[in-house]
Amino acid sequence: MIASLAATPIMEVRNIRKSFAGNPVLRDVSFEIRPGEVHALVGENGAGKSTLMNVMTGNHHSDAGEIVLAGKTIRLSDPKSAAELGIGIVHQELSLAPNMTVAENIYSGREPTTFLGFINKRRMRARAREVFSRIGLDINPDAKAGSLSVAWQQMVEIAKALSLNAKVLIMDEPTSALSGAEIEHLYAIIRGLRDNGVGIVYISHKLGEVFEIADRVSVLRDGQLVRTLPVPETNPDEIIRLMVGRDIKDLYPPKASRLGEVIFKVEGLTLPGKVDDVSFELREGEILGFAGLVGSGRTETARAVFGAERPAKGRITLRDREVVIRGPGDAIRQGICYLSEDRKGFGLFLTMSVRGNIASSSLPAYSSSLQFLDFNRVREASRELLDTLDIRPRNDSLNIINLSGGNQQKTMLAKWLAAKPTILIADEPTRGVDIGAKVKIHQHLRRFAESGVGVIVISSELPEVLGLSDRVVVFRNGSVSADLRNDNLTQTEVMHYAAN
Numbered sequence: 001m002i003a004s005l006a007a008t009p010i011m012e013v014r015n016i017r018k019s020f021a022g023n024p025v026l027r028d029v030s031f032e033i034r035p036g037e038v039h040a041l042v043g044e045n046g047a048g049k050s051t052l053m054n055v056m057t058g059n060h061h062s063d064a065g066e067i068v069l070a071g072k073t074i075r076l077s078d079p080k081s082a083a084e085l086g087i088g089i090v091h092q093e094l095s096l097a098p099n100m101t102v103a104e105n106i107y108s109g110r111e112p113t114t115f116l117g118f119i120n121k122r123r124m125r126a127r128a129r130e131v132f133s134r135i136g137l138d139i140n141p142d143a144k145a146g147s148l149s150v151a152w153q154q155m156v157e158i159a160k161a162l163s164l165n166a167k168v169l170i171m172d173e174p175t176s177a178l179s180g181a182e183i184e185h186l187y188a189i190i191r192g193l194r195d196n197g198v199g200i201v202y203i204s205h206k207l208g209e210v211f212e213i214a215d216r217v218s219v220l221r222d223g224q225l226v227r228t229l230p231v232p233e234t235n236p237d238e239i240i241r242l243m244v245g246r247d248i249k250d251l252y253p254p255k256a257s258r259l260g261e262v263i264f265k266v267e268g269l270t271l272p273g274k275v276d277d278v279s280f281e282l283r284e285g286e287i288l289g290f291a292g293l294v295g296s297g298r299t300e301t302a303r304a305v306f307g308a309e310r311p312a313k314g315r316i317t318l319r320d321r322e323v324v325i326r327g328p329g330d331a332i333r334q335g336i337c338y339l340s341e342d343r344k345g346f347g348l349f350l351t352m353s354v355r356g357n358i359a360s361s362s363l364p365a366y367s368s369s370l371q372f373l374d375f376n377r378v379r380e381a382s383r384e385l386l387d388t389l390d391i392r393p394r395n396d397s398l399n400i401i402n403l404s405g406g407n408q409q410k411t412m413l414a415k416w417l418a419a420k421p422t423i424l425i426a427d428e429p430t431r432g433v434d435i436g437a438k439v440k441i442h443q444h445l446r447r448f449a450e451s452g453v454g455v456i457v458i459s460s461e462l463p464e465v466l467g468l469s470d471r472v473v474v475f476r477n478g479s480v481s482a483d484l485r486n487d488n489l490t491q492t493e494v495m496h497y498a499a500n
């Protein structure tokens with residue numbers, strides 16, 4: 001497997017330093033990638049992983065240090081020059097232009113041209129098809145990128161990086177929007193590339209993935225590279241200790257101690273082509289898990305309940321009262337909140353501060369009777385949530401775009417906690433969140449449920465659904481295929497109902 005252990009690095013960075021507004025984010029980091037290896041890079045939210053990769057791909061300029069490619073020191077003036085040198089990246093945040101087609105996105109800036117210099121659309125389409133067939137996917141190159149689900153957009157990002165025929169391929173949390181089958185698919189792609197001598201950097205918060213796919217693992221902590229270890233010579237506990245500086249025992253809180261009345265009921269929910277006759281109930285104190293493959297209808301159901309999609313049919317009962325949800329604003333007013341899986345497209349206001357985002361869902365709660373916003377109360381509430389959720393840095397006036405991916409996710413959760421909902425639907429609540437923060441979010445969701453809020457959790461990580469939920473609703477092809485009490489339910493059992 002590790003044929004290239006002795007090989008010279010294909011790419012290396014030496015003593016990289018980078019500060020943002022005087023805050024050091026990378027402190028003397030040296031890191032190397034060998035040809036034909038999968039090198040995992042792990043660390044807590046805000047440790048500096050994405051920043052390091054942005055330096056290696058010309059998106060950021062380091063303050064000091066050296067970048068060496070195949071033995072030669074290089075300067076990366078911008079992302080394009082990195083791409084031309086065969087350094088590809090799949091960014092943590094989806095970066096496709098939603099109004100452009102899939103093929104246009106893949107070849108943006110390097111479109112194949114005709115003899116006369118026009119963009120050769122036919123060639124572009126054919127090439128896009130070819131990349132997709134290489135990774136065994138059937139995505140329409142003419143589809144608008146924005147019309148695809150987050151998982152498919154992620155696949156397009158991967159195809160885009162592959163189309164460069166990169167020698168170095170960086171994947172920043174590539175599976176955060178993928179589930180079982182797609183992840184296996186991605187592994188097959190990665191192994192194929194590795195066997196062809198490509199050097200791969202694999203960033204993930206899921207240690208299971210690291211131990212399955214990586215040959216070596218490096219740990220970043222507070223901007224310093226603390227260790228690089230061959231995977232066969234280490235174990236998850238050691239890696240967690242290196243990352244967070246302590247042991248973590250219980251990833252999940254205890255199950256519900258008692259269940260109350262039914263507080264939320266959905267009957268016969270139907271969205272043509274997406275959701276077919278979905279019914280479920282939620283009791284007080286209960287965490288209900290939604291399991292299923294990507295595209296099975298979990299998210300569409302949540303969006304329909306939240307009023308982000310208009311269902312053609314269906315009844316929603318909230319505490320014995322039938323309600324009609326006219327749109328997301330209406331849902332929030334009635335106490336139904338939805339933590340979206342897509343934090344960029346739907347959830348966070350990227351041009352606003354952390355505080356503004358937190359307050360955005362619950363502005364009326366902070367107004368006096370005369371509708372004046374009580375800024376002190378907003379500030380106090382947001383500071384408190386920063387502490388509870390350990391959002392770093394502890395500065396709620398920062399623009400959200402400058403936060404690391406995981407801390408943006410925590411801010412989104414803070415926003416809904418501030419709204420004090422009756423029903424909270426959390427779609428991939430720990431996506432991109434480090435292991436320590438994950439434990440905290442899990443505890444919060446349980447505490448929420450115990451305080452009488454109905455909690456629904458959607459997660460592509462089956463262990464998370466099983467670890468958190470008291471009951472699991474399994475989706476398949478837009479319908480509910482099983483509604484199971486979680487008495488030591490196993491992954492195999494759930495998969496049995498989820499598989500097509």
Ligand SMILES: Nc1ncnc2c1ncn2[C@@H]1O[C@H](COP(=O)(O)OP(=O)(O)OP(=O)(O)O)[C@@H](O)[C@H]1O
Nearest residue numbers: 020025045046047048049050051402403404405406
């Ligand atoms: N453009 C920027 N301006 C100011 N600060 C930034 C900027 N980009 C990143 N930071 C800060 O740099 C630190 C490292 O962020 P980075 O995104 O590299 O973390 P990460 O290890 O990728 O975390 P995550 O696991 O959450 O994705 C964070 O404290 C972040 O707030």
Ligand SMILES: [Mg+2]
Nearest residue numbers: 049050092405
């Ligand atoms: Mg990151």
